[in-house]
Amino acid sequence: MTRDNRQTGMTFDEALTTKLRLAGWTRRDFLARVAAVGAATALTQLLIACGQGTGSSAPEPTERPTPGTSAAAQATPAITAAPTSPPEPEDELFVYNWAGYIGRQTVDKFEEKYGIKVTYDKFPDESTQISKITSDGRGGGYDVTYPASTWIPRFSVDGVIQKLDHSLIPNLANLEAAWQDPGYDPGNQYSVPYAWWTTGYAWDPRAIDADLTSWGALWDPAYSGRMSMLDDMRECFAAGAFRLGLSPNTTDLAELDQILAHLQEQKPLLRRYTADDIGDMVGGVVDLTHCWSGDWVQMTYDIGRIRYAIPSEGSIKGSDTFVVLSGAQHPIAAHLWIDFNLDAQISSENTNWIGYMGPNEAAREFIDNYIINDPRLNPPPEVLAELIELQFLEQPDLDQYTSRWTTLRAS
Amino acid sequence: MTSRAAEAVPDRGGANADGKPGRPGDGLGTGLLVLPGVLWLAAFFLLPLGIIAVISLGSVDPGGHVTLADPSLRNYEQALRPEFLPAFGKSLYYSVVTTVLSLGIGYPVAYWISRHGGRHKILLLVLVMLPFWTSYLIRTYAWLIILRDNGVLNAFLMETGLIDRPWVIVDTDLGVIIGMTYGFLPFAILPLFVSIDRLDFSLIQAARDLYASGRGAFLNVTLPLTMPGIVAAVFLTFIPALGDFVTPDLLGGAQTTTIAKIVQIIFTSGRDWPYGAALGFLLMAVTISGTLLALRSLRREVIGTAA
Numbered sequence: 208m209t210r211d212n213r214q215t216g217m218t219f220d221e222a223l224t225t226k227l228r229l230a231g232w233t234r235r236d237f238l239a240r241v242a243a244v245g246a247a248t249a250l251t252q253l254l255i256a257c258g259q260g261t262g263s264s265a266p267e268p269t270e271r272p273t274p275g276t277s278a279a280a281q282a283t284p285a286i287t288a289a290p291t292s293p294p295e296p297e298d299e300l301f302v303y304n305w306a307g308y309i310g311r312q313t314v315d316k317f318e319e320k321y322g323i324k325v326t327y328d329k330f331p332d333e334s335t336q337i338s339k340i341t342s343d344g345r346g347g348g349y350d351v352t353y354p355a356s357t358w359i360p361r362f363s364v365d366g367v368i369q370k371l372d373h374s375l376i377p378n379l380a381n382l383e384a385a386w387q388d389p390g391y392d393p394g395n396q397y398s399v400p401y402a403w404w405t406t407g408y409a410w411d412p413r414a415i416d417a418d419l420t421s422w423g424a425l426w427d428p429a430y431s432g433r434m435s436m437l438d439d440m441r442e443c444f445a446a447g448a449f450r451l452g453l454s455p456n457t458t459d460l461a462e463l464d465q466i467l468a469h470l471q472e473q474k475p476l477l478r479r480y481t482a483d484d485i486g487d488m489v490g491g492v493v494d495l496t497h498c499w500s501g502d503w504v505q506m507t508y509d510i511g512r513i514r515y516a517i518p519s520e521g522s523i524k525g526s527d528t529f530v531v532l533s534g535a536q537h538p539i540a541a542h543l544w545i546d547f548n549l550d551a552q553i554s555s556e557n558t559n560w561i562g563y564m565g566p567n568e569a570a571r572e573f574i575d576n577y578i579i580n581d582p583r584l585n586p587p588p589e590v591l592a593e594l595i596e597l598q599f600l601e602q603p604d605l606d607q608y609t610s611r612w613t614t615l616r617a618s
Numbered sequence: 619m620t621s622r623a624a625e626a627v628p629d630r631g632g633a634n635a636d637g638k639p640g641r642p643g644d645g646l647g648t649g650l651l652v653l654p655g656v657l658w659l660a661a662f663f664l665l666p667l668g669i670i671a672v673i674s675l676g677s678v679d680p681g682g683h684v685t686l687a688d689p690s691l692r693n694y695e696q697a698l699r700p701e702f703l704p705a706f707g708k709s710l711y712y713s714v715v716t717t718v719l720s721l722g723i724g725y726p727v728a729y730w731i732s733r734h735g736g737r738h739k740i741l742l743l744v745l746v747m748l749p750f751w752t753s754y755l756i757r758t759y760a761w762l763i764i765l766r767d768n769g770v771l772n773a774f775l776m777e778t779g780l781i782d783r784p785w786v787i788v789d790t791d792l793g794v795i796i797g798m799t800y801g802f803l804p805f806a807i808l809p810l811f812v813s814i815d816r817l818d819f820s821l822i823q824a825a826r827d828l829y830a831s832g833r834g835a836f837l838n839v840t841l842p843l844t845m846p847g848i849v850a851a852v853f854l855t856f857i858p859a860l861g862d863f864v865t866p867d868l869l870g871g872a873q874t875t876t877i878a879k880i881v882q883i884i885f886t887s888g889r890d891w892p893y894g895a896a897l898g899f900l901l902m903a904v905t906i907s908g909t910l911l912a913l914r915s916l917r918r919e920v921i922g923t924a925a
Contacts, residue, residue, distance in 0.1 A: 334886030341682075341889075365681070432786070435872070440887040477872035478789050491768045492788070602682045602889070609888030616875045616883060617705035 293375065297537035300544055301326045303336065303352040305527075307485065307505055308402075308563070310556035317547050323540050331482040332439060341367060346532025350541040353401055356391045356526045357599045363397040368530040370396055375542035378549035386566035389526075398528035399545050402501070402563035405583060405594060406442055406523040409484070409503040409515045414494035422450040422518040425497060426469075431476040433494040435487050438480040440612045441597050442523065443470060446497060449520040455595055458604040467611040474615060488513060500584050504562020517583055517594070524586070524594035526566075674895035684891050693896030702880060702897075709876040712791075712866065713859035716798040717806075720855045721848065723799070724806035728847075731807075732815040743811065746804050754801060758868050761797050762788060765869070789871025797869040802859055806851040813847025814840075849916055857905055877901060 302314075306329040314325050330336040333355065339347045344367060346352070354362065362368045373379060379387075379399065386400045410419060415430065425434055425446065436443050445455035447466040457463065481487050484498040489509040498506075503515035529548065531541040547553055555573030558565050564578060564585040571579065578584050586594065600608065675689040731742045749757055764770045767784040775781045787793045817840065825835040841848075863878035870876075881901070884894035 332886075334883075334889075338886045338889065361682075440883075474872055479871040490766060492766065602678050602680055605889060606678075609884060609890065612887060613880050613883055614699075614701040617702045617877075617880050 294539050296321060296323060296539040296543050298322070298540075299324050299326070300351070300537050300540040301328070301349045302544065303328050303330065303340065303347075303349040305329065305336075305353060306331060307502075308353065308527075308561055310553065310560045313548065313553055313557060316553065317544065320547070321540070321543055323537075323543070325544075334440070340532060341365075343534065345534025348534065348536075349532055350535040350537045351529060351531060351544050353527045354398075354530060355597075356389065356398070356400070356528050357597060359392045359398045359528060359530070361599055362530065363392070366533050368397050369533045369535065369538070371399070371531060371545075372542060375539065376546045376549065378546045381549050381551055381554070381567050381569035383566045383568045392528075398530045399549065400566045401527045401529050401548070402558065402561070402565040403524065403526040404563055405500045405517050405586060406445070406525075407498070407500065407503075407515055407517040407583065408495060409488060409498050409506055409513050410495040411488065411510065412512055412514055419495075419514075419516055420519045422446055422520050424495060424518075426450065426473050426476070428476060430495050432478055434477055434496065435479040435481040435484065435493045436473070436477055436497045437484060437499075438482045440608055441600075442497065443480075444608060444612070445523050445595075445597065447473075449518065449522060452520070455523060456598040458600070458607065460607060463607055463611055467615060470615050471618065474618070480616070499563075501561050501563035504578070504584065515583055517590075522594055523597055524591060525596055527563075670895045670899055673892050674899050676892040678890050678892060682889055693893045694900060696893060697897040697900050702877060705875050705877045705880050706901075708866075708874060709860055709878065712794055712798055712862070712876065713856050715795050716802055716859045717852055717856040719795070719799045720803050720806035721810075721851060724803055724810050724851060725848075728807050728810035728814050732811055732817075733819075739815075743808075746807050750804070755864065755868075758797055758801070758865060761793075761800065761869060765793055765796065788869055789874070791870075791874060793869040793871075794866045794874050797865040798859055798862060801862075801865060802855045805854040805858070809850035809854060810844070810847045813844040813850075817843050845916075849913075853909060853912075857909065860905055861901065 300323050302325055304327070308329075309327075314327050317323065318325055328349070330339065336352065336354065337358070340349060340352055340354075341347075344365065346367065359368075363370075373395075376399065379395065382395075382400065386395075388394055389400060392398045408419070408425060410424075414433070417424075424430070425436065436446070441455075444463075444466055447469045448455045448457060448462075451462075451465055451469055453462050453466065457466075478493050479487065481493075481496065484496045485502050485505050487493045488496055488498075488506045498515075500515065500517075503513065506513045529545045531538055531545070535541050548557065549567060551567065551569035552573060554565055554567040554570035558567075558570065558578060559573075559575050562578065562584060564574070582590050672686070673684060674693055675691070676684050676686040677688065677690075677692065679685045679687075727746075731739060731746075735742045762769070765787040766772070767786060767788070769788075771787070772781075772784045775785065776783075787796070821843070822835050822839050825839045826832075830838065861878050863876065863882060866874050866876045867879060877897075878901075881894050881898050884890050884897060888894070
């Protein structure tokens with residue numbers, strides 16, 4: 208793993224350029240593009256809604272063709288000739304992932320190995336990802352994306368993602384036993400675990416010389432104007448909930464009002480609700496930011512002294528997955544992509560660069576010690592047990608969150 | 619010049635179609651010429667607009683899908699929440715200030731190019747347009763590099779000893795206004811240039827000959843005669859500025875949320891397209907009716923001088 212820019216002492220411009228390349232401007236770029244394509248996706252959505260008749264929820268075929276058969280139907284005739292030999296992959300692949308969430312050479316290595324041209328698009332936040340891939344209910348033109356595990360039950364029922372053909376992913380054997388059969392997707396039928404995270408906050412000890420341990424730090428007037436929260440509704444509500452001793456998955460309206468009031472108290476102290484926590488810290492915009500564990504690791508590539516804590520009141524854990532979208536035009540290549548990323552070497556390169564630990568048993572021996580040994584990045588079972596996963600919210604509950612979140616942001 | 623050139627086009631079209639010169643707006647040729655524009659507008663403006671209007675009457679079913687089963691105006695009632703007023707106020711504030719600044723900076727620039735540009739006039743106009751060859755996003759990021767706490771401007775000011783701690787511009791109203799004024803200034807300069815350049819300078823000389831002061835000639839001759847350009851510049855700046863989402867999001871912070879950002883939140887975090895569509899549509903209605911009202915009150919003046 209090359210981490211040539213890991214040391215401190217970069218000039219601002221170098222650091223910013225790195226960040227823009229690594230994550231920053233591509234995130235923003237995506238925001239702008241979403242705005243631009245909004246009308247187009249709206250059009251698609253409506254056409255679909257009309258086509259299916261109004262009133263019913265978008266009907267989905269219960270059984271989607273497996274990638275193998277759909278490829279046989281649409282791809283080169285050579286595939287049908289020998290059913291036992293692996294099918295010929297398509298020559299293109301469209302991948303949709305978080306910015307800064309893959310090893311630096313993974314895409315190049317994949318292209319080199321298979322001769323498949325990868326179009327690798329990035330999104331800045333989960334809500335952008337979800338609206339894009341559900342815009343047509345079939346993945347918005349992408350083959351592979353990386354949703355949080357909590358989305359898998361919903362996506363499989365709705366037919367947004369397709370059943371995986373395990374015969375095309377032999378590297379599934381590399382996964383830890385516990386992740387061969389996760390609760391959100393028994394038997395990994397629709398998804399493959401990619402990486403997990405914890406939520407906490409990062410700070411620059413040169414500006415804030417303290418051992419921060421509580422969520423209260425993000426409400427501390429001493430740091431007014433020097434803090435940012437993630438531009439993520441659920442994570443902000445979770446932070447407020449933990450601070451008040453409530454569940455981050457609460458749907459109780461009185462509790463939500465309490466959290467809103469608490470977040471309203473915090474807002475005047477904030478510099479930003481950020482989609483670029485890494486850029487903000489490295490660019491010196493803030494001294495303390497709400498962030499995810501791996502983002503902190505990426506901050507330390509530029510400013511090694513930055514610290515991270517999982518607050519003592521409790522926090523969020525979660526995991527992301529690979530899925531093949533149901534509208535995938537390149538299903539074989541999509542399976543190859545997943546298999547390639549499960550390779551012990553490639554998987555460790557991903558983790559070593561992005562700082563997010565994955566459930567790949569075979570990759571562990573290649574993963575940097577500081578990641579393996581850091582309980583914030585690779586929490587031991589007793590820490591994991593304390594952390595809470597954000598649950599999927601049904602629309603009526605989500606509406607309650609959104610109405611409060613927009614009230615907060617508009618105020 | 620410009621208007622005569624534009625009128626010449628239908629003339630030629632008419633002549634080609636029936637062999638003799640036709641009046642502007644007359645004949646089959648003109649119809650054919652207008653057709654691509656009409657189709658373009660219908661396909662890429664009216665149709666999406668219609669779709670948004672239809673979706674805004676729908677709702678989201680418990681499964682999270684858009685449904686038109688029970689169309690109603692609920693979303694519009696919901697969109698009128700008083701909680702959104704501060705964000706709308708922010709949008710309005712930014713677009714008014716941006717428009718005023720764009721006019722204030724754009725008018726002298728356009729005037730100077732027109733009167734003193736000489737043979738470099740076209741070159742100067744191209745320079746005004748040149749930034750468009752780069753993505754707006756990248757240019758806004760460039761402003762981020764300039765304005766940030768440890769950016770170029772602060773480094774310069776601190777190096778020269780003018781300030782001893784960074785002047786916080788990014789994430790404040792000022793940052794947003796600088797970014798937006800920069801972004802919309804060319805849209806003000808171009809129509810202003812057209813109307814100033816079309817102005818018959820001998821009229822100003824006549825005013826001076828009749829003992830008008832420089833200021834008097836400007837206020838009584840130049841300004842009224844260039845009013846069409848000013849009105850166009852105001853609309854071309856104010857309307858897009860009201861819906862701008864990128865600049866406040868990039869150069870603004872926690873305290874600069876505009877109504878466009880609220881629409882985006884409802885579409886993405888909220889996954890409620892009908893509600894977002896209703897709020898967006900409502901904004902558009904406010905903008906359009908405001909524009910129409912303003913145009914109506916200005917019409918006599920504008921058309922009177924333009925014709």
